[in-house]
Amino acid sequence: MGGSAVLAAALLGAALAAASTDAPPEAAAHTVSEVLFCQPEAPSLGLALTFDADQLFWFDFLSRWTPQLPDLPPWPPGLETPPQLLQDATFCQHLRRALTELVTGLIPEARGVPVATVFPQAPAVLGQPNTLVCLVENIFPPAVTVGWRLRGVPVTRGVTHTHYTPTADLAFVRFSYLAVTPAAGDVYSCVVTREGDNSSVVAYWVPAVPQDNGPAEELETALCGAAMALGVLLGLLGVAMMVLARRGERG
Known part of the structure; x- marks a missing residue:
């Protein structure tokens, strides 16, 4: 160690x-x-x-x-x-x-594998400014580099980092923030590189694209209307058959 x-x-x-x-x-x-x-x-x-x-x-x-x-x-x-x-x-x-x-050489060196999670600071809306948060946990020793990428291209503007915070499990956590305006097709990644062995952990975030349900909703409404009309027609047909059956019994 x-x-x-x-x-x-x-x-x-x-x-x-x-x-x-x-x-x-x-x-x-x-x-x-x-x-x-x-x-x-x-x-x-x-x-x-x-x-x-x-x-x-x-x-x-x-x-x-x-x-x-x-x-x-x-x-x-x-x-x-x-x-x-x-x-x-x-x-x-x-x-x-x-x-x-x-x-040195007697016991192994203690090293933790960082765990990264990316999430928006506020509910994400396409075209609206927001902040992405990269939470890096299980850091030991406290020597990692946190970077951001958009569609694979490094991003440095609008990036801020916090210092290392110790935890009760003998490790450290660190936060990194990126100011963003999400758009359809964006792919953001938080890259955590551990110093000394150049190993990296990557966490991704993709903004959700709202689904256009206009045609589907219109089709659903039309089908509901057709089903109701068919139900009324079948009901009237049943009443007419009952009336005809009674007249046949009388005459």
Whole structure:
């Protein structure tokens, strides 16, 4: 196992265990996690603060915490200052290198196969602006590249990505967004490439084309009308036969 995988898993498990708190039986338990990872691949460093499965802040290892949502309050400047976090990152890198020397060739390297899902942010309507969401799960280590294609041609305009969010199963998730105006015949694909071995996972999305049921509905209406007319005609014919039968009995 590579040093990056060993360290990321250990830190993630420790963060989740330390963040769990005992809650009253009538209250739901929540988990606040602060996960630091380091690895040879890009990004070489990552630090995320999450509440349950939602990311709240991401540290850029320059000078600031970046909120995931714009309406979140800023990170308190006196809480975990950048020099303290950089010191933790340096320790992480030293530990990763030491673990790599100890375990390389002795145990297999842990790697997850990413799972991608593409869906529209709002109900899709042809010709109406929308946003496609590519949810990438089971990422480990957190080193993947997410790209978009339209009919096989790479698309870079209108693309945004989120940072990696750690999960309770010792993996990571990541979102990618693409602004689109779907049209008939479009085929969108989200391509997830795992760094290091150049393996890719592709998820597709095709807008549904509304069916023109005009002629079919007219034919259905005509058939219903003909059936009703035939029913009335058969009813009248039955009444006439009954009247004729009674007259034959009398005369």
